[in-house]
Amino acid sequence: MKTHKSLKAKEAILKREIVKLSTLTDLAVSTETRAVRYRSVADFFSVFNEDPELLEYFPTTFVYAPCDNLRKNPSRIEIE
Amino acid sequence: MNKIFNPLLFEYSLKSLKRRGSKNIFISIIFIILIFLLSCAFMISNSLKFELFTTLSSLPDIIVQKIKAGRQYDIEKDRIEKILQIPGVSNVIDRVWGYYYYQRAGVNFSVVGLKEFEENYKKNFDSIADAIDFEDFEKKPLMIIGSGVKKILEKNYYKNYFNFVKPNGDFKRVYIKGVFKGESELETNDIILLDEKIAREIFGMPKNKSTDLVVKVANPLEVKTVASKIKLLYPDTRVITKEDLKISYQNIFDYKSGIFLALFIVAVFTFFIIVYDKTSGLTSEEKREIGILKALGWRIEDILTQKFYEAFIISLSSFLIGVILALFYVYFLNAPLIRDIFSGYSVLKPSFNLPFVFDFQTFFLIFFTTVPIYIAACIIPSWRAATLEADEVIR
Numbered sequence: 001m002k003t004h005k006s007l008k009a010k011e012a013i014l015k016r017e018i019v020k021l022s023t024l025t026d027l028a029v030s031t032e033t034r035a036v037r038y039r040s041v042a043d044f045f046s047v048f049n050e051d052p053e054l055l056e057y058f059p060t061t062f063v064y065a066p067c068d069n070l071r072k073n074p075s076r077i078e079i080e
Numbered sequence: 081m082n083k084i085f086n087p088l089l090f091e092y093s094l095k096s097l098k099r100r101g102s103k104n105i106f107i108s109i110i111f112i113i114l115i116f117l118l119s120c121a122f123m124i125s126n127s128l129k130f131e132l133f134t135t136l137s138s139l140p141d142i143i144v145q146k147i148k149a150g151r152q153y154d155i156e157k158d159r160i161e162k163i164l165q166i167p168g169v170s171n172v173i174d175r176v177w178g179y180y181y182y183q184r185a186g187v188n189f190s191v192v193g194l195k196e197f198e199e200n201y202k203k204n205f206d207s208i209a210d211a212i213d214f215e216d217f218e219k220k221p222l223m224i225i226g227s228g229v230k231k232i233l234e235k236n237y238y239k240n241y242f243n244f245v246k247p248n249g250d251f252k253r254v255y256i257k258g259v260f261k262g263e264s265e266l267e268t269n270d271i272i273l274l275d276e277k278i279a280r281e282i283f284g285m286p287k288n289k290s291t292d293l294v295v296k297v298a299n300p301l302e303v304k305t306v307a308s309k310i311k312l313l314y315p316d317t318r319v320i321t322k323e324d325l326k327i328s329y330q331n332i333f334d335y336k337s338g339i340f341l342a343l344f345i346v347a348v349f350t351f352f353i354i355v356y357d358k359t360s361g362l363t364s365e366e367k368r369e370i371g372i373l374k375a376l377g378w379r380i381e382d383i384l385t386q387k388f389y390e391a392f393i394i395s396l397s398s399f400l401i402g403v404i405l406a407l408f409y410v411y412f413l414n415a416p417l418i419r420d421i422f423s424g425y426s427v428l429k430p431s432f433n434l435p436f437v438f439d440f441q442t443f444f445l446i447f448f449t450t451v452p453i454y455i456a457a458c459i460i461p462s463w464r465a466a467t468l469e470a471d472e473v474i475r
Binding site for chain 1: 147
C-alpha cells in the first residue's frame with residue numbers, strides 16, 4: 001500500500017528555492033532551543049549548555065529525538 | 081439464506097446495540113478518542129517528515145563546523161583554499177548565520193547573511209517573497225523576513241525597518257524589503273535574510289572568520305570520501321554530509337521514547353481495560369439473552385455471527401469516525417491544541433499548514449491492533465456462553 005502525499009508542485013519548488021538560498025536545515029516549527037530548531041547541525045553544547053548534569057527541560061525535546069550528529073564530536077574519547 | 085452475510089442477523093445486531101445504547105455509545109466514544117489521538121500523532125509526524133524530505137535535495141553536500149569542547153566556534157576562512165584543493169570539490173562557500181536575540185519580545189531570530197544580496201534579490205526574490213514598497217530603498221540596507229518575524233516586529237511597532245543592536249551597543253537599521261511567501265512558513269517563519277556584510281556587523285564577526293563552511297562536491301558518490309578527507313585535514317571540525325542530514329530527518333521522531341511512547345502506553349492501557357471488561361464475562365442479562373436464543377433454536381454459529389456483527393459495527397464505525405475526525409482536525413483546523421506539543425514554548429509559531437500525507441501502512445497498523453482484538457474480546461465470552469445448554473445459561 002502506497003502512502004498518499006500531496007504538496008502542490010509550485011509550493012514544493014518555492015520551498016526548495018528558499019532552502020537552497022538560505023542553506024539552513026530543519027523546520028521552523030519550534031524555535032525554543034537551537035538543539036531543536038537546527039537539530040541536524042546542533043552541537044553538543046546546545047543540549048547541555050547550562051550544566052553538564054542538567055537534563056534538558058524544553059518540552060519539544062520530549063517530542064523530537066536528538067540527532068545522531070551530536071555524537072560526531074571531535075573531542076570525544078572512544079573507549080574500546 | 082446468504083451464508084457470507086446475513087442481513088436479518090445484521091438487523092438483529094443493530095437492534096441489539098440499540099437496546100444497550102448508553103454502554104455501547106460510551107465504548108464507541110472511548111474508542112474514537114483513542115483512534116483520534118493516535119491518528120493525529122501519526123499524521124502530524126508524517127507530514128513534518130514529508131516537509132523535511134521535500135527540501136532535502138536543496139541542502140548543501142557537506143557542512144564543515146569547527147568544534148571546540150563540544151561547542152561550535154567561528155571557522156577560519158583560510159581553510160577554504162585547502163579544502164578547494166581536495167579532488168572532487170567544486171566549490172566552498174563560507175556561511176555567516178546565527179541567532180539574534182530580540183530581548184523585548186524574548187525571541188530568537190535566525191539571521192542569515194547572503195553574499196551579493198542585492199544581485200540575488202533582483203534575480204530570484206520575486207518568486208520567494210512578497211515585496212514591500214514603502215519608500216526609496218536605494219543604497220539602504222535591506223532584509224527579507226519570515227512571516228513570524230513580521231508579526232513580532234509589528235507587535236513591537238516596527239513597520240518598515242528594524243534596529244539591530246550590535247555587540248558594541250550601536251544600532252544598525254535595516255529596512256524590510258520583503259516577506260517570505262506564506263506557503264514557506266514552516267521553513268522561514270523565524271528567518272531574516274540580509275547581506276553578509278550586515279550580518280557580520282550585527283554579530284561582530286571578523287572578516288577572516290565565518291560561522292561554518294559549505295562544500296559542494298561535483299560527484300554525489302564522492303561526498304563521503306571528500307568528507308573523510310576534510311576530517312583528516314582538520315581534525316577539530318565536524319563534517320556533516322547530506323546523508324547525515326537525511327538520517328537525521330528520518331530519525332526526527334523516535335516512536336520508542338518521548339511523547340509517542342507516553343501516548344502509546346496510555347492508548348494501549350485504555351484499550352486493554354475495555355478489552356478486559358469484555359473478556360471478563362458477560363452480564364447476566366446477556367447470558368440470559370443467549371440462553372433464550374438457544375432455546376428458540378439458534379445455533380452457536382448464529383449467535384457468534386450476531387456478536388461478531390455487533391463488535392464489528394462498533395469497532396469499525398469508531399475507527400472510521402476517529403480517522404475522519406483526525407483528518408479534519410489536522411489538515412483543516414491545523415491541529416489547534418496538539419500543535420503546541422510540537423512547537424513547545426516557542427514565541428514564533430508557524431500556522432501549522434501541513435502537507436497532506438495519508439500513510440496506509442500506519443492506518444492498517446492501527447486498524448489491525450485494535451479492531452480484531454476488540455472483536456475477539458466480544459466473541460470469546462459469547463462463545464463460552466453459547467456452548468452451554470440453554471437451561472444452564474438461563475439459570
